[in-house]
Amino acid sequence: MQYHQLGPSDLHISEIAYGCMSLGNNDADNARLVHQAIAGGINFFDTADLYDHGRNETTLGKALQGKRKEVIIASKVGNQWREDGSGWDWNPRREYILTAVEESLRRLNTDYIDLYQLHGGTIEDPTDETISAFETLQQQGKIRYYGISSIRPNVIRAFADRSHIVSVMMQYSLLDRRPEESCFSLLEQQGIGVLVRGAVAKGLLVGKIPEAYLNYDAAAVARVAEAIQRIATPDRGPAATALRYVLQQSPVTSAVVGMRTSGQVADALSAVTAPPLTPAEILQLQQVLPVNKYDQHR
Template identity: 80%
Template sequence: MQYHQLGKSDLRISEISYGCMSLGSDDADNARLVQQAIDGGVNFFDTADLYDHGQNEITLGKALEGKRQNVIIATKAGNQWRPDGSGWDWNPRREYILACVEESLRRLNTDYIDLYQLHGGTLEDPTDETISAFETLVQQGKIRYYGISSIRPNVIRTFVERSNIVSVMMQYSLLDRRPEESCFPLLEQHNIGVLVRGAVAKGLLVNKAPEPYLNYDAADVALAAAAVQRISTASRGPAATALRYVLQQSAVTTAVVGMRTAQQVQDALAAASATPLTATEMQQLQQVLPVNRYEQHR
């Protein structure tokens, strides 16, 4: 397993990390999966207070009991469940974030969070107020660093200019190359790490039947999946190939992978030790479809 410095922080995180939203409701099963990942070198676990009404943080906290010093925990805040449970509303206010961290600390059974992330963002947000909350939490020692989870270039630019974020989590894959145009160069320039989610595009690049994805139709998706299959090998399967494509982008620090079964953990870990894609193979993948770009939120 390779480890990379996360932006300007002193966190060294595994290039394959665990997207805990995929965990189920059985604490014992989750603990086994988390331990399998740790045994394979994974040290970064990403969750959010939104997932399963906070139960996801609780099950992760249980799975990491006794292992806290050897792992890096990331969680997120900003989405507020309605009292009746019918959905959630966006709330990036300072007082809400300051209250949320206390609940996340309790559920995770820890006294600090390594990376606390704003779980979204719009240009209408009281951004300075949000940043103030995160800075206060750093000063209090409740969080070590903060970042945002967003695919909106204009929101990302605002935080780059006005805050001390060390990371941005965003969707990126062979079927969603939008960050290459407007986000990756900016974040590299400012030494801000990229946490990639969706690297296998909901499984469409690996084993799922083709269906429309973003601006691509099912036929386009099939072409991309076939290209991944074509350059895969016995020792580097389609999942590893799709992940290597993402990990070999210089702006990317880690791929956050959802793993629900032991086989999925094994497949994701295989990407860490897989043979890197050659320059020719990278080019073959990039040329299979016209690159997509952000049309909104620029």
């Protein structure tokens, strides 16, 4: 496993991370998957208070008992569940963040979170108030570092310019190359780490029946999946090929992968030892479709 420093932090995280939203409802099954991932070298586990009404944090906390010092835990805040459970509302206010972290710490059964992330954001948010909450939590030792999870360039720019974020989590794959347009260069210049989610585009790049995705129709999606299949090899299957494309982009620190089965954990881990894509292979994949761009939130 390769480990990379996350932005200016002292966190060194595995290049394949575990996206815990994919975990199910059985604590024992979840623990087996988490332990398999740890045995394979994964040390970064990403969850959120939003997932399964907080139960995702709880099951991860149970799985990591006795292993806290071996791992790096990331969680997220900003989506507040309504009391009746009918949905959630966006709440980036300082008071809410300072309260929500206490519940996340309790569910995770830990006294600190390594990376606490704002789970979204708009340019109309009280950004300075949000930043002050994270800075306070950092000073209190309840979080070690903070970042954001956003695909909106205007929000990313605001935090990059006005805060001490160490990372941005964003969707990125061969079917969503929007970050290449402006965000990657900005974050690389400022030394901020990139955590990628959606590297296999909901499975569309690795065998799922093609369907429309963003601005691409099903036929276009199928062409990219076929291109991946063509350059896949026995020691670098389709999943590893899709992940290698993402991981070989210089601003990317880690790919956060959702894994529901032992086989999916093994597939994700195979990307670590898979041969890298050659420049010619990368160009071949990039030329299948016209690159997409951000239409909003620029």
